[in-house]
Amino acid sequence: MRTARRLALPARTVRVRFTALYGVLFLLSGAALLVITNLVSLGSTRISEVAPGGGPPARNSTLAAAHERISLLESQLAGARESQSHQLLVGSAVALAVMALVSIVLGRIIAGRVLRPLRTITAATRRISADNLHERLAVPGPADEVKDLADTIDELLERLESSFAAQRRFVANASHELRTPLATMRASLDVAVAKPEPVPPQTVALADRLRIELDQVDRLLEGFLLLARTQHGAMSDRSTISLGRTVRAALDARAADIAARRLTVHDGDLHDDTWTQGSATLLSRMADNVIDNAITHNDEGGWITVATTTDGTTALLVVETGGRLLDQEQVARLAQPFQRLGADRTGSGDGSGLGLSIVAAIATAHGGGLDLAARPEGGLRVAISLPLAAARTGVPA
Structure with a gap:
């Protein structure tokens, strides 16, 4: 009910x-x-019923007949009035x-x-969305309440467009400006370690540690730039891409990492004829991030299952990993920047916390979405849905 x-x-x-x-x-x-x-x-009927005042009553022999006639007329009038x-x-x-x-x-x-x-x-x-905030309602008509509402929405869109543009400029400028001091710091480390005189072991160890941290900052800045480009940038290299081949290329590029962690990859359901349309660069980065996440956040000697399917007008990529039971509320927040399940998940604190948020932004920019679910048996299920495209003829993607 x-x-x-x-x-x-x-x-x-x-x-x-x-x-x-x-x-x-x-x-x-x-x-x-x-x-x-x-x-x-x-009211008019009642007025018509009032008998006019007359002269003296009749005194003749026909009085009884007159009364009888009046009674008959009154009964007929009552019937007509009722009808x-x-x-x-x-x-x-x-x-x-x-x-x-x-x-x-x-x-x-x-x-x-x-x-x-x-x-x-x-x-x-x-x-109107974040990609076309330059559009306006521009409702014609007299200056009434509806016109005031439309003009207010147009002013709001103008402020949002300025805010988004300022955010993009800030992220891009900050990321680019930070690369220069990072490069200077890395060069200074190389010069300090490469001196002719013997370098103390503590200095070498400190330099190696600083290089690792500088590499992490570089990856973080690259993630910022890619996230800003994905969320608010235009895709100029759109083409028809084989989702299966893109993911297979990401797996092949990480064969050494997979072997180092003794992971078993099940890719029997990874089909090359699952096509979608979009940026080859961004979709490749999306596949890289998903596979990196499956490798990094996995048990030693664990497994990875990768599959691509089609459902009507949707191309679906599903990556599953084993592991311990996870909290679904925490898993659902992994698509947000800087959200992690913690180092206790895998015993490692690697990662910038931008990997799955970049995946979600790329999927959304292509008209799809990201679904994260904690598997009942333990581990994580990552499902990416993208618009299905017709198979491309010619050179494979």
């Missing part, structure tokens, strides 16, 4: 409420008009029913005309 009630709630639109309001107003106006008409009709009242009542009921139907139709038409500008604004607002 609750389910049926929830299903009925979306039907309560503003147009339905306006239709009911206008319909009730029209119906009440029609009912008031019929009541006034009936009262006027009954007239019945016809008036029936006519009023029919008129009220017709008025009710007309009120609903007129109410729906008027509500539709009143809400038409709002529907136009809603449709235009839905078409």
Whole structure:
């Protein structure tokens, strides 16, 4: 019963409420008009029943016949009056029913005309996203409440566009500016270690440690740039890509890492004929991040299952790993930047916390999505959905 009630709630639109309001107003106006008409009709009937004042009563032999004639006329008049009242009542009921139907139709038409500008604004607002914030509603018409609403939304879009642009410039400029001191620091380390005189072992160990940290900062900056480009940048290298071949290339490039951790890869369901359309660079990075995540956050000697499937108009990439039981609430937050399950998951604290957030941003930029789920048996399931594209003829992707 609750389910049926929830299903009925979306039907309560503003147009339905306006239709009911206008319909009730029209119906009440029609009912008031019929009541006034009936009262006027009954008043005139009562007036016509009043007998005019006459002269002295008749005193002849036909008095009894006259009284009998009057009684007959009064009974006929009462019947005619009753018939007239019945016809008036029936006519009023029919008129009220017709008025009710007309009120609903007129109410729906008027509500539709009143809400038409709002529907136009809603449709235009839905078409505007982070990728086309330069578009505006630009609703024409007189300076009324609807025009004020549209102008306010346009001003909000203008502020959002400026904010997004400032954010992109800041991330790009900061990342580029930070690369120069990092390169200087790395060069200084190399010079310090390469001196002719013997270098103390502590200095060599410290230099190696600093190089590792500098490499981590480089990866973090690269992740910032890629995340900013994916979320707010335009894709100029769109082409038809084989999702299976892209993932297989990522696996082949990490064969040494997989062997080092003694992982078993099950890729029997990785099909090369699963096609999608998008940026080859970004989709390759998406596959790299997913495979890196499966390798890094895995048990020593564990397993990885990789599969690609199609479902109607969707290409699906699924990567599963084994391991201990995970909390679904924490897993769902992994698509956000700098979210980790912690070093206790694998015994390692590697990673910048941007890998799966970049995957989610790339999937969203291509019209797809990322779904993260904790497996009931333990481990993680990563499912990426992308729009399915027709197979490309020619050189394989």
